Amino acid sequence: MGKILLLLVLALVVVAWFRARARREEIDEAASRGQSPAAAPRQVAPEQMVSCAQCGLNLPASEAVFDAGGVAYCGAPHLEAARARQAR
Ligand SMILES: [Zn+2]
16 A cells, blocks of 8 residues: 555656646746746737728737838728829
């Protein structure tokens, strides 16, 4: 019975050691990427939202279409519409 307990404790120590090592490697990896350990957990930064200058629709900046002046539109049709309106 004592032997089993000893094995159990040993197993827990090994698991704890592996976990600590994994955590350390994660922090090292984050540091090598120039991030602070606090920001290490894989987290996507909240994306900037922009609104279409034509219809006012809010959408992520990565999905928006921008004209030469940096004005955001929800898509090419509204970018074209705005261009046509400005050309007049
Ligand atoms: Zn739009």
